[in-house]
Amino acid sequence: MPANRFNGFTDYGVGVGLRIPHYNHIFSRKPVVDWFEIISENFMVDGGRPLAVLDQILERYRVVQHGVSMYFGSADKLNRQHLRRLKTLVRRTGTPWLSDHLCWGSADGRYSHDLLPMPYTFEAAKVTARKIREVRDFLEVPVIVENVSSYAEFHISEMTEWEFLNEVVERADCGILLDVNNIYVSSRNHSFNPGHYLDAVPPERVAQLHIAGHSTFEKYILDTHDHPVIDPVWALYERAIERCGNIATLLEWDQNIPTFEEVHTEARKAEKYLTAPASA
């Protein structure tokens, strides 16, 4: 199950996010890393250091693109300039699949630069799925969608988040980037059982997993990617691996970034679960 049509029939192991504070370490020490995930938007430029760094990384490592601003769920039309630039980058990296979030973030051409939560309606699922298909057809690469952490719910929602996810991926016939930390964060913010979410996800569509740390406040949890992964999230991860198999996994650490060794060591804790039999 790890290699499937949604991740380009690849069988990647445990990756880490490519982040600026680690460049020197990576180029001088050349650590063995299964793969790097890049934030597409950071490299959708015409030249300079970002592309020089990327080309150096591509000489040695496998790279997968992850986006933060496609906003599949926005009622706005897709931004053609964005798509063209993204396609240029897709050709450069040879990414076997491309991920972005199941969210919205712009309206009438104005951008929030945030991952805003979807109303779980059939109308929204239809709009979102249509845009995922358009993006995939334009980019000619498998597109997978990631569940986001959320802090608000809407009166107009007609289903649960996991039902909405399933509705979208079925309509779009696309894969899922399952973020188990996001499931945990949202489960705490909206008082649902994260196990129910996990069990409802179609395992055959899961193409990649995300793990991360978060910050706990008095009345809610915030997805900050600035801590190690906590045990309840590892437990969810273990359950996800049991259901989906040895899926390509990435640790996200985006703020208060420690040394590369610390991040990589934290990520490689996932191998303990990946090397276990795929199903109990």
Add this chain to the structure above:
Amino acid sequence: MKLAQLQRQMLADVMRPLAPGHTIAKATTAAYIKPNHRLTAPERLEIYNRQYWFRLADSLRDDFPGLLRVLGERAFRKLAVAYLNECPSRSFTLSDLGRSLPGWLARQVPCSTLAVEMAWLEWAHVETYDAADSPPLGPEDLASLTPGLPLRLQPHIRLLRLHYPVDDIRLGNLSVRAAKKRQPADICLATHRVDGGVFYRRLEPGEFALLQKLSADKPLSQALRGFTGSPQDLQRWFAAWAQLGWLCCPIK
């Protein structure tokens, strides 16, 4: 409520300024966001509201550290809120967030020339950082150039005419206070890139004028029309530009 209508309403609430007097409308928010047992609907919305302002203000701070020094923390924060209210992001990338800031700042009353010039320098810095580059012409290429052939400047070069030494402030060589005491003077400057790093280079006025013409894709013969400097100046400038790789292949 339709998807587009909900998103329009929520985005307007997310973008509402955090400053006192701009509270999130309780009735409006409660109409589309559910409360839970810990947070009211406006409180849930406020999480996104705060993140919006923190994220975008941080991005402006990253791109305009010199302007922050010129204005100070409080004035910069006020400026960021006013700017983002009038010029919300219309690009998928945060890198474009400050594109309209220098022009917007220049239209404000009262307006500090020093601050405006710092903003122009810092936006040029942002553009220079990840603009394209073309294969540079070497000395041997320059030797075989014909006067009618247009030359191109490297796409990462930006030319600025200034009155305050904002480059020195940005580089930490001069304090804001000392710069303010100086009499305004003509300063010609280029931002450019070497080995991925952004550098500033002061230019002679004649050199600046010639580069401006070349940046408009004028053929060399046209660019030199009206040039009153010495052949030695030209030789010196071309040698420096060739060394820096500033000139690139003529347009075919």
